[in-house]
Amino acid sequence: MPTSILTSDPTLINIGTHSLALYAHGPEPKTSKDPVIFFVSGISSSRLNWGAVVRLLSPSLRSYTYDRSGYNNSEISPLPPTAENIALELSLLIERASITNPLILVGHSWAGVILCEFLARTGNGPHIAGLVLVDANHETALQVLEVNDPILWTVFAGVDFYSGTGIEAEHKLTPEEWAAFQSDQSTEKHQKAGEKESEQYSPSFPTLRQKGLQEKQPLLGDKPVYVIGSFRSRDWGNLYKLGVEKGNGTEEQRRHAREMIATADEKSEGLMRKHLKLSEKSKFVLAKESGHFIQLQQPDVVVDGIEWALSEIRDSASS
Template structure:
C-alpha cells in the first residue's frame, strides 16, 4: 500500500513527520497510534495497516532524525522521545482517546510517556513483543558473547524475516530502502547509544510500584519466540566462522533458555491494567508485525471491543 504524504508537525524545536491512515474520526472515537522499536522504519507497520478496519483512523510517525522528520537538538533518550511525542500530540492536535501500539523498545518509550503525561489520554494498549524496564536484566540481547557469534549477519536475512514477512514486494523494498538510507543509519546509531542507559533511567522511576498504571484500560499483549530469530542468526554466524567454541556454547545455552525467560518478561505487561489479554505469536520471532500482522490487528480489535463493552 502506498505511504501517505506526511504532515510536518512543528513541535517547537523542530518538525516531526506524521502519517494519517483511514478516515477522519469523530471527537470521541478512539484512534490508533503506532510506535516503532529502536532504529526501525515506520514502514514496518505496512502489513498491519492494510488489515485494520477501513473505518478506523490510525497514525504512524517518524521519530526525530528518521525519514521525513527533522533531527532533534536533544539526544534520543526514551525520556526525550516521550517528551517529543507528547508535543506532537499537542501540536497536531490529536485529542482523541489513544490506542497505542508499540513494538520492542516502544514498551520503554510508552512507559516514559505514561510517566510524563499520566497516561490519561490512553484508552488502550497493544504491546508487540515489547520491552520493559527489567528486560536486559533477565535476557540481555546485548550480551557480548552472543553478539560475537551474530557479528556481520544481516538481521532480517539471518533471522528468516526476509523470507517470512507478509509485506508485498513493493512494501518490503520501501521498508528496506528507508532503513538503508544514510540519514536513517546515522540516527539509528544515535538511538542505539541511548538504548541500554534508557532501561536504567526508567527503572529508577519505580513504576512497578504504581501498577496498574493504566487502571482498567484494556491491554493486549503479544509476544514472539525469541529463539526463532536467534537460531537463524546463530546458524548464519557459525557458517561465517564467528565465535570461539566457548562463545558458541554460551550462545547456544542462552538461546535454549531464551523463550522461557522472554515469556516471563512479556507476561509482566499484563500488570499495566486490570483488563488484559495475552496471545503468543508462535510463528514469529521479535517482529510479529511483519510475520503475523493479523495478531496485531486482533489486538486492536480486542481493545476496541473492550472499550465498546465498557461504555
C-alpha cells in the same frame, strides 16, 4: 478499501524545537470519542515496518504513524534520543497535531520503554484508550535477557539480520512495502539516527526503573492492555546456524550462545507477562510463528490485539 502506508503523505508538525513527520491512515473518526490507533516503532526501526498491520486494519479506522527525530522526513532533534526525550517529543507531536481522540498506542520492542515514559509524563488521562504491546521491552528486560550480549553477536557477526532470521522470506509486506522499508533502513540519515538511539538504549532501562512505576500499578486502571510475545529463539537460532557456518566464535562462545538461545523464550515470556500488571483488563498471547518482528511476520496477530482493545472499549462504554 485497505489503507496503504505508502499512500499517506507526511504532515510536518512543528513541536517547538523542530518538525516531525506525521502520517494519517484511514478516515477521520466519526466522533470525538472514537479511539484512534497510534503506532510507535522500536529502536532504529522505520515506521514502514507497520505496513502490513496498517493495511489489514478495518478501513473504517483512523491510525497514525510517524518518523521519529532524525528519520526519513523528520528533522533532527537538538536533544539526545533518550527514551524520556522521545516520549516528550511524542507528547508534543500529539498535542501540536491536535489529535484529541483517545489513543490506542501500539508499540514494538524499545517502544515498551518509550510508552512507559510517555505514561509517566502524561498520566492515565482521557487521551489514553488502551495499549497493544508487541514484544515490547519491560523495564527489567536487560536484567533478565541481555539482547545485546557481545558474545552472542560475535557468533552472529556478518549475518544479515533480515535474511538470516527468515524475515526476508516470511514477511507479509507487499513487494512495494518491503522495497520502501529496505530503502528507508539503508539511508545514511536512518543509520545515523539509529546509532544515536543505540547509545541511549541500555541507559533507558535504569532511568525508567528509577521512576518507580511498578509500585503504582495498574497504571492504566481497567483500560485494555494486549501483550504479544514472540519466540526469540527463532531469530537467534537461525542467526546462530548461519554464524557457525561462517566459522564465527570459539567453541566456548558458541556454547554461551546456545545456552542463551535455549533459555530465551522462557525469559522473554516472563518479561512480557510483567506488562499485564499495567491494567486490570489485560490479555497475553504468543505469536507462535514469529521472532521479534511480529508485525512483519504475523501482522494479523497485532490486528487481533487492536480489535480486542476496541471491543473491550466498546463493551465498557455500553455497560
